[in-house]
Amino acid sequence: MKRWLTPFLAPLIGVALLAPVAASAQVILVPPPGPRYEPIPPPRHGMAWHPGYWRWWHGAYVWAPGVWVPVVVQPGAYYQQVIVAPPPPPPRVERLSADALFPFDRGNVSDIRPEGIADIAQIAARLRAQPFGHVEVRGYTDRLGTYAYNINLSQRRADAVKAVLIQQGVPAEKIRAEGLASQDPVVNCSGPNGDALIRCLQPNRRVEIVTYLRD
Structure with missing residues (x-):
């Protein structure tokens, strides 16, 4: 044998695609x-x-x-x-600030700011230019508000980003969109209150575009 x-x-x-270099002022690559x-x-x-x-x-x-x-x-x-097949390469993870993508309390395609459209279009251009397995679009909110409200808003925002990717030529069958409300926080803020707390929780309000190079 x-x-x-x-x-x-x-x-x-x-690996070169996963380098921690910002694609724009609002897109952060997570190495x-x-x-x-x-x-x-x-x-x-x-x-x-x-x-x-x-x-x-x-x-x-x-x-x-x-x-x-x-x-x-x-x-x-x-x-x-x-x-033995080699292990799958790590996915490419791009975080987009939800505050930069959308006005407060908005989550539809028509609400995405022009600079947000430009950032998503840049990501879509890369996806069209190279083979990949699938993409997961994950919407997040902070912990303020009710779960029902936050899960709905996060899903709307994930769906909106997915819709723009499709408009930019990324195959719909390769994109999954999911709203996750306040799960998986990037930061935990326990001290400040009011406006200070909202500012502290800003990194948690985000949309992640996770690209798997192969399924």
Whole structure:
């Protein structure tokens, strides 16, 4: 039985696209963590080791550990030839300020500010120029207000950004939009009140465009 089992190395494909360089004043790229070495455990009969990788989960990069998977032998094969596919590259995560995209308490396509349209159009141009698996558009609010209100507003804003991406030529079937209200806060503000609290919570009011380079 021939087997190629290699230690995990953070994928190099797409790393240049994930550099922490702002696409505009309102778009922030969230870089993935650096390379992480994962030792391979001793071989197991009938199993192949799939190395771990970084994934985007609840607004942050999370390490998905490597796992053993059963080897499937094709009928009539003389020997097992196991070629382990490389782990998926980290997704490209772009954060857009909801305050910069929309006026207060607005969330429709017609409400998006001209500079927001320009930022989304720039992202759409990149998506049209390179292959990718799919895109997730995630809308967020801060924790102020009721959950029902915030989940509706965050979904409207995610849908609006998705609509602009589609208008700019990104295939609709490759885009998923979801409103997440105040989940996954970037900052936690406990001290200030009133206007100071609203300013402190500003990073949580955002739309994330998460591009998976392959499904």
